[in-house]
Amino acid sequence: MTLAVSRPAFSPVLQRFGRSHEFWLLAVILALCLVLSLATDSFLTLQNLFDLLTSNAFVGIMASGLLVVLIAGGIDISFTATASVAQYVALTLAIRYGLGWFAMFAIAGAIGIACGAINALFITRLRISSIIVSIATLNIFYGLLIFFTGGKYITSLPKFFRDGVWWFEYDDASGTPYALNLQILVLALAFLSAWLLLNRTNIGRQIYALGGNKDAAQRLGFHVVRLNFLVYGYLGLIAGIASLVQAQLAQSVTPTVLVGKELDVLAAVVLGGASLTGGVGTVLGAILGVTLLAILQNGLVLLGVSSYWNQWFVGLTILFAVSITAWRDRRRRSAKMVA
């Protein structure tokens, strides 16, 4: 302790940030942005940034939910199936009974929570590992959905839903309108809610503790089963909400379009520094992880690289990032051992 005090004490918060995963991620993103805005005219335009936010909203919203589960030491990849089910049921009911916004989100959220609770039930009561449970439930939810719906599209969505949200409209010089749309609104709310849950509530501390050391968490008297229901239920709720946001953007419901994106979301969250062993991860990191992948893919398109090569660069980035992180952790650990 005395050592730390004797150092010139200029802003310890900034110093700690300088050593963090998020700092390096931010540096990479800023460098990427700099290169892209110099190399292309179209990157740093309001139009492009607006499109980026809107089109990556689904992955971002899901990332905020998956982060909570990862911090609690679990994993869930069934959320895309959950979202597909919630989307289909909520919009089918909304069309049939003429429901409004609130009812629609309530139904989708409730279905999400129910699916999350099923995951939590199997994980806690049957003692099956979370990855196996969620692979199984992914197949169950998705299989049943396609079986009962026959994979049919829904295209005739209610008019108010198709119009979505369009607040605070702003027209730029050339007359192109921008506004706060449903995607950006929910994206911001989702990250805010995850941040509040993790950093400003007692439950958030318990989630970190559960992921950090399950035995200790239980012996401290945390209700581990209840916490599990909470985190998987939360991810389900987020999946339900995100599914409607996605349907609004796509202007239709396609039951097959979401399943398969689960590993993309996982990659984004993990790029942001969340650990699969639990207890580690921040909302800022998740935001930066999603941002990095989004800008990378957007930048490649703007630079004129054929979109067929997108995945190759994304894969390279993931592999590179996780390797660097692991290598730094290892060096830090060995440095600690020597000291």
Place this chain on the structure above:
Amino acid sequence: MSLDARAPWWSSSLPRFHGGAAQILALVLVALLIVFWLLLGDQLFSVRALQSMAFQLPELGILSLAMMVTLLSGGLNLSIIATANLCALAMAWVLTTHATGAEGAMWVAWQVIAVLAGVAVGTIVGLINGFVIAYLGVSPILATLGTMTMCKGLSIGLTRGNVISGFPDPIVFLGNGTLMGVPVALLIFLALCVPVAILLNKSPFGHRIYMIGSNEKATRYSGVDTKHVLLGVYVLSSLLAVVAALVMMARFNSANASYGESYLLVTILAAVLGGVDPFGGFGKVGGLLMALIVLQVISSAFNLLNFSPFLTVAIWGALIIGVTGLSVVLESLGWRRR
């Protein structure tokens, strides 16, 4: 500690499940066969139905073997399908550009070279996986998620998502031919199971894989070069994926960047259903074989009953939770195995 008398709920998935997997699955299989026989009559056991089962099983089977060896070491390989497709494309490229025009000995030679090209690509991917996981210490899910995306990206980039098709007869024979009524693909799969089982259970390399899966740290401190063994595990997994690639491309007579992607998570289900501990250390090839037969019987029967293939997938998911849950229930009733 009295707290530990009953294992806490999170203490890994199937602690006492491995020993009984094959037995429980045998019971499940008998039950399924009776139900399907009542529903379908002899249709399920007709030569045609059996042969179509035998044609479908090997692809999933070989890929499941590739997944299983990594699961045993406490890891996971999400890149098996992407590796298989990349290798299949490499082989397909050599075959269509060189073998089709060649004649006589060169025709044979180019087919051998094609297979070797697939093996080379597979080995490289396996080495990358193994190096990143064993020597850099990246968690297997993340490392193989990266290589999966990379391999698929490479396949898509090089082919622009197109299909390469039209192979010489001997290659097509591997996927579609039969020897005395038995599909060649099934024979390849069975011929692969034996050496893999021997490698896992009778060789020092295999013992080390199980040891690493049970407790990597303890294995390292007991003088085993765990990094070297893990590197071998991921190369082995990739090589098995190459065989799967060969069977798959032969069956379709074409190769593409995104064939068989729906198999990825199913291979994990099959392995775990067959008694492989998802945290490593336990599991036998025999159990996996049993699980594959159960899955295939369900799939074929549902097909004959004209059910949607998506219902099959849902039932597969339910089956794994049901079988695992059953073992937990039996255990809580005091019926302990092993």
